[in-house]
Amino acid sequence: MRDAVVYYSNTGQSKAVADYLADRLGYPLADLQESGEVQYENLVLVFPVHCQNLPDCVKDFLKKAQVERLTAIATFGKMCCGNVLYEIQRHYQPNVIAGAYLPTKHSYIKADDAFCDFDELEPIIDKIRQPFSIVRLPKLYKNPFSNLYPKLRSRLGVALRKTADCNGCNLCRAACPLGAISSGVPDGRCIRCLKCVDACPRKALQVRPGWPLKLYLRKKKDSKLRIYV
């Protein structure tokens, strides 16, 4: 059993937060997809909100993890953070001592201002260092349609195509959390998390949001950092 900051990140936003927290706390940093560890004394878990839900691999991890004290940080692209922290405490890990919804750049918006000031996470760091006490996470608004084929909606909303620069090296496949792409061609399991786009050394994958998604992304932004300690 040990202390760690574990992250799941597709476009680097959650990883940047995890890097900062690991540095401040002096905890080792681990990628959820590479870490085989399941037992933790203090676990800080950082992950993105996907379609107002927990990503599947985060759910799988939370199902098998044995955690004495969990701090959960959900990064979101200023659209809607859903209710993922409440869901974690209710369905997976009751021992949550702190949590935050942290607004970041949206994976599908190129030009966007980056993070809130990381210094604002100080109450979280303080809470982790204090004696154990559970925090009650509130139930927030979640669009009732968010559970309706979220992966299919992502796939329909964002076109992902390989360009002539692809040399078939398949680093995209190695990076994909679902193994849902081969030589630059995504299959029906792809959720457009864009990890492959970041992983491609030749920048050979092109992302184009469709017009319904573009309209959705023009909605009023929610830039509020919510901290629970």
Ligand SMILES: Cc1cc2nc3c(=O)[nH]c(=O)nc-3n(C[C@H](O)[C@H](O)[C@H](O)COP(=O)(O)O)c2cc1C
């Ligand atoms: C498939 C997918 C679904 C997303 N759904 C939401 C959402 O419902 N609400 C939101 O505010 N941001 C959403 N985002 C944006 C990410 O939550 C946000 O950009 C996050 O910081 C990305 O973290 P990462 O770079 O660590 O992967 C979504 C991004 C992806 C790729």
